[in-house]
Amino acid sequence: MIRVLPNVLSAAELQAVRELLPQVRFGDGRITNPDSSVKQNLQAPQEDPANARIAQIARDALMRYPELRVFAQPRTMARTTVVRYEPGMNYGWHVDEALFPSTPPMRSDLSCTVFLNEPGDYDGGELTIQLGAQELSYKLEPGSAILYPSTTIHRVTPVTRGVRLAAITWLQSWVADSGQRELLVQLEEARALAASGGDRQRLQVLLESLRTNLFRMWADT
Numbered sequence: 392m393i394r395v396l397p398n399v400l401s402a403a404e405l406q407a408v409r410e411l412l413p414q415v416r417f418g419d420g421r422i423t424n425p426d427s428s429v430k431q432n433l434q435a436p437q438e439d440p441a442n443a444r445i446a447q448i449a450r451d452a453l454m455r456y457p458e459l460r461v462f463a464q465p466r467t468m469a470r471t472t473v474v475r476y477e478p479g480m481n482y483g484w485h486v487d488e489a490l491f492p493s494t495p496p497m498r499s500d501l502s503c504t505v506f507l508n509e510p511g512d513y514d515g516g517e518l519t520i521q522l523g524a525q526e527l528s529y530k531l532e533p534g535s536a537i538l539y540p541s542t543t544i545h546r547v548t549p550v551t552r553g554v555r556l557a558a559i560t561w562l563q564s565w566v567a568d569s570g571q572r573e574l575l576v577q578l579e580e581a582r583a584l585a586a587s588g589g590d591r592q593r594l595q596v597l598l599e600s601l602r603t604n605l606f607r608m609w610a611d612t
């Protein structure tokens with residue numbers, strides 16, 4: 392499931408990131424995907440000190456974000472990388488690698504982009520995700536993020552004006568199966584609604600969905 396995470400970074404964190412961004416020494420993005428014929432962007436080397444500080448800020452912010460815990464059930468998060476797209480740059484249709492060569496190797500279940508600069512700073516540069524025959528495009532406010540399944544085909548459309556800056560990362564979930572993970576998301580929403588005495592119709596629909604989909608999963612045909 393694709394989820395927008397508004398205001399992941401606080402105003403103070405965003406300000407700190409803004410001050411660090413000019414210090415990042417970007418290199419060719421193909422360094423981590425040498426075989427890619429569609430990747431045309433710039434990315435910070437992992438050892439870059441400004442990248443490492445931005446990565447820590449983004450990681451702390453994501454890890455404390457309550458909805459991320461609900462949506463992703465994160466077990467491991469890859470090191471965040473700052474990426475930069477200048478006019479003419481893009482990242483064509485692709486699927487993210489299944490495994491990251493960390494020790495131990497990490498499976499990518501969810502991909503995450505934290506947008507770092509204003510949407511008005513650039514034209515193009517949408518993150519577009521295929522959902523069947525549909526395409527969903529995202530260009531978010533700085534400090535907001537999008538979380539999407541790493542199984543999806545997606546791209547960053549060409550930037551035609553200005554510069555797009557983002558921090559990207561990947562997560563391995565405690566729950567590998569996205570259908571099972573989604574049941575837990577609904578269960579958590581239902582639990583919160585029951586605890587608060589909120590929207591009873593929504594609670595009813597959630598419980599019905601959980602019962603039906605668990606039965607579908609367990610029915611012996």
Ligand SMILES: O=C(O)CCC(=O)C(=O)O
Nearest residue numbers: 474482504518547557559
């Ligand atoms: O910059 C982004 O929003 C995501 C780029 C991407 O798809 C990737 O680096 O694999």
Ligand SMILES: [Fe+2]
Nearest residue numbers: 485486487545
């Ligand atoms: Fe990607």
